[in-house]
Amino acid sequence: MAMQQYQWPSPPALPPHPVAMNGHYDVADRPPAPDAPDLTKRTLAGYEMLALELSASDSPVKPLYRKFEYLNHRILLHLQDELSELEEQLRTLDEIIAQMDPTPPERPRTPVSRRGEAYSGTEIHLQRTHLLGRIFLKTEQYNRAMTAYTGLANSAHQAPAEDVEAYRQWLDKYTPLHAVETQFLQHHPGDLIAPGGSSKFTHPSPPAGEEEETLPTRKQAAAAAALAYLPIALMLPLLLFSLIPTLAGRLAVTALIAAGAFLVAAATTRIRSLLPLREWAVCGAAYVLVMAAVAGCVPVHGG
Incomplete structure (x- = not known):
């Protein structure tokens, strides 16, 4: 009864289109198109201004970026557990297929042929082949993530405090970006890195x-x-x-x-x-x- 008595709300009434005297619709006035930019000069603003400052060799502002240490570890841990799960599934399928061999335990086991399994194998053999394909794709993802992370860790070093302060002072002075998009300097100072060759500490002295x-x-x-x-x-x-x-x-x-x-x-x-x-x-x-x-x-x- 409640469903029968319920009435759907009526759609909102749309205002009628203005009609001109001649019977045609009157199109609302549109904002004028902007004038063509003057390409003879260059106006620097936003990320373009910041990127040019970071590219200048004589600039006191050094390129600093977040390493995303936490996210890298989360991704690697996730991929690692996925691979471990697939590894367990492969071990189970290998054991099932091995026990399917009718050869008595006291006699030598029948040699295995991957080609024979591909043409005349059972459903369990096809499942294992499909699982190996998934393992290959997941291993490739894991290896790429690990290589990228280790390469970043080896080629970059933690940003010096004076470089972070110079970066922050330049942003406060010229304000090319919104304050929200510059918070990586304040909230993640320990996660900031200087790419190799971009800091004056490119060739640090070896430890004692x-x-x-x-x-x-x-x-x-x-x-x-x-x-x-x-x-x-x-x-x-x-x-x-x-x-x-x-x-x-x-x-x-x-x-x-x-x-x-x-x-x-x-x-x-x-x-x-x-x-x-x-x-x-x-x-x-x-x-x-x-x-x-x-x-x-x-x-x-x-x-």
Whole structure:
């Protein structure tokens, strides 16, 4: 009875169209069309003004964008759970198909043929093929999301506080955007990042721990350079001994070569910092004594 007594509301009455004296409809006046813009000049406003400021190399305003850390994790977690669910379904189908094999457990199982399943498989085989297609699409989405997130995390760094303040002051001064669309600077300062190469902190100094780790590498490089100089310093006096007839001349050449090799090595590779000065003196004296003994063993040519 309630449905029968209910009356639908009547549609709102529309005002009648104004009719002219000649019987035709009178069209309401339309706003005039805007004049054609003057393309000889450029009026900057809105996002165009902000984009040009961010593109200027000499601008104090550096490009800053939200990383959307929370949303990235939500998406990755969602895709991860979807893939886990599909993985469980695939395991179930694999187990069902494996138990469908009539081969007795004590005998070797029948080899599986994907081609045979595609042509003469049962409904459960078709379900598994369809499930593999869904897994492929979902895995592709997950891999793209993970690659994009890790690439962003590796190529950008957190925005410096002074860059955020310079950005905010510029927006307050020129007001190119609505206040609502600039709230990402106030409400998400920890989520702001500076793209790689856009900040003055493009090449940050390594942390103290990493700098200490590079010292052994530098010492290894210096030691390798020292080993490269050592054969030359050892062989050159031996080659010259046959050309120098006197023992005094051979000793003088040995001392000069030893001093020159040390000076060149210390100036170019900073080998001197590897050992204390006293140990270098001991090594130099031992080298000179060995070369002097070799010089005495080489026959002296008579004048």
